[in-house]
Amino acid sequence: MADVEKPSSPSPEEREKRDAEAKQKEQEEQSKLPYKWTQTIGDVDLTAIIPANIKGKDLDVKITRTGLKAGIKGQEAIIDGTLPHAVVLDESAWTLETTREGKELNIHLDKSNKMEWWAHVVISAPKIDTSKITPENSKLSDLDGDTRGMVEKMMFDQRQKEMGLPSSDDQKKMDMLKQFQKQHPEMDFSNAKMG
Structure with missing residues:
Protein backbone atom coordinates (compact mmCIF):
# COMPACT_ATOMS: atom_id res chain seq x y z
CA MET A 1 0.00 0.00 0.00
CA ALA A 2 1.43 3.35 -1.04
CA ASP A 3 1.81 6.17 1.43
CA VAL A 4 -0.57 9.00 0.70
CA GLU A 5 0.93 12.40 1.40
CA LYS A 6 -1.36 14.74 3.26
CA PRO A 7 -1.38 18.26 1.87
CA SER A 8 0.46 20.48 4.30
CA SER A 9 -1.39 23.41 5.75
CA PRO A 10 -0.18 26.82 4.57
CA SER A 11 2.44 28.61 6.62
CA PRO A 12 1.45 31.87 8.37
CA GLU A 13 3.35 33.78 5.64
CA GLU A 14 1.49 31.94 2.85
CA ARG A 15 -1.84 32.51 4.61
CA GLU A 16 -1.03 36.22 5.07
CA LYS A 17 -0.06 36.52 1.38
CA ARG A 18 -3.29 34.78 0.31
CA ASP A 19 -5.38 37.00 2.60
CA ALA A 20 -3.66 40.13 1.21
CA GLU A 21 -4.30 38.99 -2.40
CA ALA A 22 -7.95 38.21 -1.60
CA LYS A 23 -8.38 41.60 0.11
CA GLN A 24 -6.83 43.41 -2.89
CA LYS A 25 -9.09 41.51 -5.34
CA GLU A 26 -12.10 42.34 -3.14
CA GLN A 27 -11.15 46.06 -3.06
CA GLU A 28 -10.70 46.14 -6.86
CA GLU A 29 -14.12 44.51 -7.40
CA GLN A 30 -15.79 46.90 -4.96
CA SER A 31 -14.10 49.99 -6.47
CA LYS A 32 -15.56 49.12 -9.92
CA LEU A 33 -19.12 49.30 -8.59
CA PRO A 34 -21.01 52.51 -9.51
CA TYR A 35 -21.72 53.05 -5.80
CA LYS A 36 -19.96 52.79 -2.46
CA TRP A 37 -21.49 50.97 0.48
CA THR A 38 -20.90 50.45 4.17
CA GLN A 39 -22.73 48.51 6.84
CA THR A 40 -23.17 48.07 10.54
CA ILE A 41 -24.73 44.97 12.05
CA GLY A 42 -28.12 46.75 11.82
CA ASP A 43 -28.10 48.64 8.51
CA VAL A 44 -26.56 49.19 5.08
CA ASP A 45 -25.77 52.62 3.61
CA LEU A 46 -25.11 53.16 -0.06
CA THR A 47 -23.92 56.32 -1.86
CA ALA A 48 -23.59 57.12 -5.56
CA ILE A 49 -22.29 60.32 -7.15
CA ILE A 50 -24.67 61.68 -9.79
CA PRO A 51 -24.53 64.76 -12.07
CA ALA A 52 -25.18 68.12 -10.37
CA ASN A 53 -28.09 68.99 -12.70
CA ILE A 54 -30.17 65.97 -11.56
CA LYS A 55 -33.13 66.61 -9.25
CA GLY A 56 -35.02 64.18 -7.05
CA LYS A 57 -37.85 63.90 -9.60
CA ASP A 58 -35.28 62.72 -12.19
CA LEU A 59 -34.46 59.67 -10.09
CA ASP A 60 -36.10 56.26 -10.13
CA VAL A 61 -35.59 54.67 -6.69
CA LYS A 62 -37.59 51.64 -5.54
CA ILE A 63 -36.88 49.91 -2.23
CA THR A 64 -38.83 46.72 -1.49
CA ARG A 65 -38.43 44.21 1.34
CA THR A 66 -36.16 42.07 -0.84
CA GLY A 67 -35.11 44.29 -3.74
CA LEU A 68 -33.50 47.58 -4.66
CA LYS A 69 -33.51 49.60 -7.88
CA ALA A 70 -31.95 53.06 -8.15
CA GLY A 71 -30.87 55.23 -11.02
CA ILE A 72 -31.64 58.20 -13.20
CA LYS A 73 -34.90 57.86 -15.18
CA GLY A 74 -34.27 56.73 -18.76
CA GLN A 75 -30.71 55.56 -18.02
CA GLU A 76 -29.22 52.24 -16.93
CA ALA A 77 -29.78 51.70 -13.20
CA ILE A 78 -26.91 52.37 -10.80
CA ILE A 79 -28.07 49.35 -8.82
CA ASP A 80 -30.86 46.90 -9.60
CA GLY A 81 -31.29 43.52 -7.99
CA THR A 82 -32.39 41.23 -5.21
CA LEU A 83 -31.15 41.97 -1.71
CA PRO A 84 -29.37 39.09 0.05
CA HIS A 85 -31.63 39.54 3.09
CA ALA A 86 -34.90 41.35 3.88
CA VAL A 87 -35.09 44.98 5.04
CA VAL A 88 -37.58 46.94 7.17
CA LEU A 89 -39.35 49.21 4.67
CA ASP A 90 -40.61 51.79 7.20
CA GLU A 91 -37.02 52.41 8.36
CA SER A 92 -35.38 52.40 4.90
CA ALA A 93 -35.19 55.58 2.79
CA TRP A 94 -33.24 57.53 0.18
CA THR A 95 -32.13 61.15 -0.07
CA LEU A 96 -30.45 63.36 -2.65
CA GLU A 97 -27.79 65.65 -1.23
CA GLY A 102 -21.95 67.58 -7.28
CA LYS A 103 -24.83 65.52 -5.97
CA GLU A 104 -24.96 62.28 -4.05
CA LEU A 105 -27.74 59.72 -3.88
CA ASN A 106 -27.84 58.19 -0.39
CA ILE A 107 -29.81 55.02 0.30
CA HIS A 108 -30.30 53.71 3.83
CA LEU A 109 -31.49 50.11 4.28
CA ASP A 110 -32.54 48.94 7.74
CA LYS A 111 -31.80 45.19 8.07
CA SER A 112 -34.65 42.96 9.28
CA ASN A 113 -32.14 40.59 10.88
CA LYS A 114 -29.80 42.72 12.98
CA MET A 115 -27.49 39.78 13.68
CA GLU A 116 -25.91 39.16 10.26
CA TRP A 117 -23.41 40.81 7.93
CA TRP A 118 -24.19 41.18 4.25
CA ALA A 119 -21.64 39.93 1.72
CA HIS A 120 -23.06 42.35 -0.91
CA VAL A 121 -25.91 44.85 -1.37
CA VAL A 122 -27.54 42.90 -4.20
CA ILE A 123 -26.86 39.23 -4.92
CA SER A 124 -25.57 39.95 -8.44
CA ALA A 125 -22.72 42.12 -7.07
CA PRO A 126 -19.28 40.77 -6.07
CA LYS A 127 -19.11 39.51 -2.48
CA ILE A 128 -16.92 40.69 0.37
CA ASP A 129 -15.49 38.32 2.99
CA THR A 130 -17.79 38.90 5.97
CA SER A 131 -15.53 36.83 8.25
CA LYS A 132 -12.98 39.67 8.10
CA ILE A 133 -15.43 42.34 9.33
CA THR A 134 -14.51 43.90 12.66
CA PRO A 135 -17.73 45.12 14.26
CA GLU A 136 -17.95 48.61 15.69
CA ASN A 137 -18.16 48.80 19.45
CA SER A 138 -21.78 49.04 20.44
CA LYS A 139 -23.02 50.51 23.68
CA LEU A 140 -25.30 48.57 26.03
CA SER A 141 -27.76 51.47 25.78
CA ASP A 142 -28.15 50.70 22.03
CA LEU A 143 -29.58 47.25 22.79
CA ASP A 144 -33.24 46.42 23.38
CA GLY A 145 -34.28 45.50 26.93
CA ASP A 146 -34.13 41.68 26.66
CA THR A 147 -30.82 41.66 24.79
CA ARG A 148 -29.33 44.19 27.18
CA GLY A 149 -30.38 42.12 30.20
CA MET A 150 -28.87 38.98 28.69
CA VAL A 151 -25.57 40.75 27.88
CA GLU A 152 -25.38 42.33 31.36
CA LYS A 153 -25.97 38.90 32.97
CA MET A 154 -23.24 37.35 30.80
CA MET A 155 -20.83 40.17 31.74
CA PHE A 156 -21.66 39.78 35.48
CA ASP A 157 -21.18 35.99 35.32
CA GLN A 158 -17.86 36.42 33.50
CA ARG A 159 -16.59 38.84 36.18
CA GLN A 160 -17.76 36.49 38.97
CA LYS A 161 -16.01 33.53 37.29
CA GLU A 162 -12.76 35.51 36.96
CA MET A 163 -12.88 36.29 40.70
CA GLY A 164 -13.69 32.66 41.61
CA LEU A 165 -17.18 33.63 42.80
CA PRO A 166 -20.52 31.94 41.95
CA SER A 167 -22.40 32.95 38.80
CA SER A 168 -25.86 34.52 39.09
CA ASP A 169 -27.48 31.09 38.47
CA ASP A 170 -25.27 29.41 41.12
CA GLN A 171 -26.08 32.22 43.56
CA LYS A 172 -29.80 31.73 42.91
CA LYS A 173 -29.51 27.96 43.64
CA MET A 174 -27.59 28.61 46.89
CA ASP A 175 -30.17 31.18 48.01
CA MET A 176 -32.99 28.70 47.29
CA LEU A 177 -31.18 25.98 49.25
CA LYS A 178 -30.64 28.34 52.25
CA GLN A 179 -34.33 29.30 52.13
CA PHE A 180 -35.33 25.62 52.04
CA GLN A 181 -32.96 24.84 54.96
CA LYS A 182 -34.60 27.62 57.02
CA GLN A 183 -38.06 26.21 56.28
CA HIS A 184 -36.99 22.63 57.12
CA PRO A 185 -34.57 22.75 60.08
CA GLU A 186 -35.34 19.09 60.85
CA MET A 187 -33.54 17.92 57.65
CA ASP A 188 -29.78 17.28 57.52
CA PHE A 189 -28.09 19.12 54.62
CA SER A 190 -24.48 18.48 55.75
CA ASN A 191 -23.80 16.13 52.79
CA ALA A 192 -25.71 18.19 50.18
CA LYS A 193 -23.74 18.92 47.02
CA MET A 194 -24.38 21.78 44.62
CA GLY A 195 -24.04 20.79 40.97
Whole structure:
Protein backbone atom coordinates (compact mmCIF):
# COMPACT_ATOMS: atom_id res chain seq x y z
CA MET A 1 0.00 0.00 0.00
CA ALA A 2 1.43 3.35 -1.04
CA ASP A 3 1.81 6.17 1.43
CA VAL A 4 -0.57 9.00 0.70
CA GLU A 5 0.93 12.40 1.40
CA LYS A 6 -1.36 14.74 3.26
CA PRO A 7 -1.38 18.26 1.87
CA SER A 8 0.46 20.48 4.30
CA SER A 9 -1.39 23.41 5.75
CA PRO A 10 -0.18 26.82 4.57
CA SER A 11 2.44 28.61 6.62
CA PRO A 12 1.45 31.87 8.37
CA GLU A 13 3.35 33.78 5.64
CA GLU A 14 1.49 31.94 2.85
CA ARG A 15 -1.84 32.51 4.61
CA GLU A 16 -1.03 36.22 5.07
CA LYS A 17 -0.06 36.52 1.38
CA ARG A 18 -3.29 34.78 0.31
CA ASP A 19 -5.38 37.00 2.60
CA ALA A 20 -3.66 40.13 1.21
CA GLU A 21 -4.30 38.99 -2.40
CA ALA A 22 -7.95 38.21 -1.60
CA LYS A 23 -8.38 41.60 0.11
CA GLN A 24 -6.83 43.41 -2.89
CA LYS A 25 -9.09 41.51 -5.34
CA GLU A 26 -12.10 42.34 -3.14
CA GLN A 27 -11.15 46.06 -3.06
CA GLU A 28 -10.70 46.14 -6.86
CA GLU A 29 -14.12 44.51 -7.40
CA GLN A 30 -15.79 46.90 -4.96
CA SER A 31 -14.10 49.99 -6.47
CA LYS A 32 -15.56 49.12 -9.92
CA LEU A 33 -19.12 49.30 -8.59
CA PRO A 34 -21.01 52.51 -9.51
CA TYR A 35 -21.72 53.05 -5.80
CA LYS A 36 -19.96 52.79 -2.46
CA TRP A 37 -21.49 50.97 0.48
CA THR A 38 -20.90 50.45 4.17
CA GLN A 39 -22.73 48.51 6.84
CA THR A 40 -23.17 48.07 10.54
CA ILE A 41 -24.73 44.97 12.05
CA GLY A 42 -28.12 46.75 11.82
CA ASP A 43 -28.10 48.64 8.51
CA VAL A 44 -26.56 49.19 5.08
CA ASP A 45 -25.77 52.62 3.61
CA LEU A 46 -25.11 53.16 -0.06
CA THR A 47 -23.92 56.32 -1.86
CA ALA A 48 -23.59 57.12 -5.56
CA ILE A 49 -22.29 60.32 -7.15
CA ILE A 50 -24.67 61.68 -9.79
CA PRO A 51 -24.53 64.76 -12.07
CA ALA A 52 -25.18 68.12 -10.37
CA ASN A 53 -28.09 68.99 -12.70
CA ILE A 54 -30.17 65.97 -11.56
CA LYS A 55 -33.13 66.61 -9.25
CA GLY A 56 -35.02 64.18 -7.05
CA LYS A 57 -37.85 63.90 -9.60
CA ASP A 58 -35.28 62.72 -12.19
CA LEU A 59 -34.46 59.67 -10.09
CA ASP A 60 -36.10 56.26 -10.13
CA VAL A 61 -35.59 54.67 -6.69
CA LYS A 62 -37.59 51.64 -5.54
CA ILE A 63 -36.88 49.91 -2.23
CA THR A 64 -38.83 46.72 -1.49
CA ARG A 65 -38.43 44.21 1.34
CA THR A 66 -36.16 42.07 -0.84
CA GLY A 67 -35.11 44.29 -3.74
CA LEU A 68 -33.50 47.58 -4.66
CA LYS A 69 -33.51 49.60 -7.88
CA ALA A 70 -31.95 53.06 -8.15
CA GLY A 71 -30.87 55.23 -11.02
CA ILE A 72 -31.64 58.20 -13.20
CA LYS A 73 -34.90 57.86 -15.18
CA GLY A 74 -34.27 56.73 -18.76
CA GLN A 75 -30.71 55.56 -18.02
CA GLU A 76 -29.22 52.24 -16.93
CA ALA A 77 -29.78 51.70 -13.20
CA ILE A 78 -26.91 52.37 -10.80
CA ILE A 79 -28.07 49.35 -8.82
CA ASP A 80 -30.86 46.90 -9.60
CA GLY A 81 -31.29 43.52 -7.99
CA THR A 82 -32.39 41.23 -5.21
CA LEU A 83 -31.15 41.97 -1.71
CA PRO A 84 -29.37 39.09 0.05
CA HIS A 85 -31.63 39.54 3.09
CA ALA A 86 -34.90 41.35 3.88
CA VAL A 87 -35.09 44.98 5.04
CA VAL A 88 -37.58 46.94 7.17
CA LEU A 89 -39.35 49.21 4.67
CA ASP A 90 -40.61 51.79 7.20
CA GLU A 91 -37.02 52.41 8.36
CA SER A 92 -35.38 52.40 4.90
CA ALA A 93 -35.19 55.58 2.79
CA TRP A 94 -33.24 57.53 0.18
CA THR A 95 -32.13 61.15 -0.07
CA LEU A 96 -30.45 63.36 -2.65
CA GLU A 97 -27.79 65.65 -1.23
CA THR A 98 -25.69 68.42 -2.75
CA THR A 99 -21.96 68.04 -2.10
CA ARG A 100 -18.86 69.95 -3.22
CA GLU A 101 -18.36 67.42 -6.02
CA GLY A 102 -21.95 67.58 -7.28
CA LYS A 103 -24.83 65.52 -5.97
CA GLU A 104 -24.96 62.28 -4.05
CA LEU A 105 -27.74 59.72 -3.88
CA ASN A 106 -27.84 58.19 -0.39
CA ILE A 107 -29.81 55.02 0.30
CA HIS A 108 -30.30 53.71 3.83
CA LEU A 109 -31.49 50.11 4.28
CA ASP A 110 -32.54 48.94 7.74
CA LYS A 111 -31.80 45.19 8.07
CA SER A 112 -34.65 42.96 9.28
CA ASN A 113 -32.14 40.59 10.88
CA LYS A 114 -29.80 42.72 12.98
CA MET A 115 -27.49 39.78 13.68
CA GLU A 116 -25.91 39.16 10.26
CA TRP A 117 -23.41 40.81 7.93
CA TRP A 118 -24.19 41.18 4.25
CA ALA A 119 -21.64 39.93 1.72
CA HIS A 120 -23.06 42.35 -0.91
CA VAL A 121 -25.91 44.85 -1.37
CA VAL A 122 -27.54 42.90 -4.20
CA ILE A 123 -26.86 39.23 -4.92
CA SER A 124 -25.57 39.95 -8.44
CA ALA A 125 -22.72 42.12 -7.07
CA PRO A 126 -19.28 40.77 -6.07
CA LYS A 127 -19.11 39.51 -2.48
CA ILE A 128 -16.92 40.69 0.37
CA ASP A 129 -15.49 38.32 2.99
CA THR A 130 -17.79 38.90 5.97
CA SER A 131 -15.53 36.83 8.25
CA LYS A 132 -12.98 39.67 8.10
CA ILE A 133 -15.43 42.34 9.33
CA THR A 134 -14.51 43.90 12.66
CA PRO A 135 -17.73 45.12 14.26
CA GLU A 136 -17.95 48.61 15.69
CA ASN A 137 -18.16 48.80 19.45
CA SER A 138 -21.78 49.04 20.44
CA LYS A 139 -23.02 50.51 23.68
CA LEU A 140 -25.30 48.57 26.03
CA SER A 141 -27.76 51.47 25.78
CA ASP A 142 -28.15 50.70 22.03
CA LEU A 143 -29.58 47.25 22.79
CA ASP A 144 -33.24 46.42 23.38
CA GLY A 145 -34.28 45.50 26.93
CA ASP A 146 -34.13 41.68 26.66
CA THR A 147 -30.82 41.66 24.79
CA ARG A 148 -29.33 44.19 27.18
CA GLY A 149 -30.38 42.12 30.20
CA MET A 150 -28.87 38.98 28.69
CA VAL A 151 -25.57 40.75 27.88
CA GLU A 152 -25.38 42.33 31.36
CA LYS A 153 -25.97 38.90 32.97
CA MET A 154 -23.24 37.35 30.80
CA MET A 155 -20.83 40.17 31.74
CA PHE A 156 -21.66 39.78 35.48
CA ASP A 157 -21.18 35.99 35.32
CA GLN A 158 -17.86 36.42 33.50
CA ARG A 159 -16.59 38.84 36.18
CA GLN A 160 -17.76 36.49 38.97
CA LYS A 161 -16.01 33.53 37.29
CA GLU A 162 -12.76 35.51 36.96
CA MET A 163 -12.88 36.29 40.70
CA GLY A 164 -13.69 32.66 41.61
CA LEU A 165 -17.18 33.63 42.80
CA PRO A 166 -20.52 31.94 41.95
CA SER A 167 -22.40 32.95 38.80
CA SER A 168 -25.86 34.52 39.09
CA ASP A 169 -27.48 31.09 38.47
CA ASP A 170 -25.27 29.41 41.12
CA GLN A 171 -26.08 32.22 43.56
CA LYS A 172 -29.80 31.73 42.91
CA LYS A 173 -29.51 27.96 43.64
CA MET A 174 -27.59 28.61 46.89
CA ASP A 175 -30.17 31.18 48.01
CA MET A 176 -32.99 28.70 47.29
CA LEU A 177 -31.18 25.98 49.25
CA LYS A 178 -30.64 28.34 52.25
CA GLN A 179 -34.33 29.30 52.13
CA PHE A 180 -35.33 25.62 52.04
CA GLN A 181 -32.96 24.84 54.96
CA LYS A 182 -34.60 27.62 57.02
CA GLN A 183 -38.06 26.21 56.28
CA HIS A 184 -36.99 22.63 57.12
CA PRO A 185 -34.57 22.75 60.08
CA GLU A 186 -35.34 19.09 60.85
CA MET A 187 -33.54 17.92 57.65
CA ASP A 188 -29.78 17.28 57.52
CA PHE A 189 -28.09 19.12 54.62
CA SER A 190 -24.48 18.48 55.75
CA ASN A 191 -23.80 16.13 52.79
CA ALA A 192 -25.71 18.19 50.18
CA LYS A 193 -23.74 18.92 47.02
CA MET A 194 -24.38 21.78 44.62
CA GLY A 195 -24.04 20.79 40.97
